[in-house]
Amino acid sequence: MKKIVYLHQYYCRPTMNGGIRSHEFARRLAADGYDVHVVTSDREHAFSGWKVEQLDGFTVHWVSVLYNNKLGFLARIFAFLRFSILASFRVCRLKADLNFATSTPLTVVI
Secondary structure, three states: OOEEEEEOOOOOOOOOOOOOHHHHHHHHHHHOOOEEEEEEEEOOOOOOOEEEEEEOOEEEEEEEOOOOOOOOHHHHHHHHHHHHHHHHHHHHHHOOOEEEEOOOOHHHHO
């Protein structure tokens, strides 16, 4: 089975406010037999560190990185950099056959 790591900083479950395109892609890839791992951020900072859960046949790796539109410019940059560094380590540990990145900001692919 091929392993796909799907990197999306602002991934949303269907029960959350926001677009669920990444959820649908991951769900359909998993239904087609791929081992899908979504790496994303928990913007509400509801926990510290990493949380892993199974959703609709795929695995979601959440890292706690506080982010909201009320943050100042530098705080938003720091949140992006923190997510980038933490997600990079997680992605490298997952050792996927294919890494797929989508998000705003598009610089998440760095």
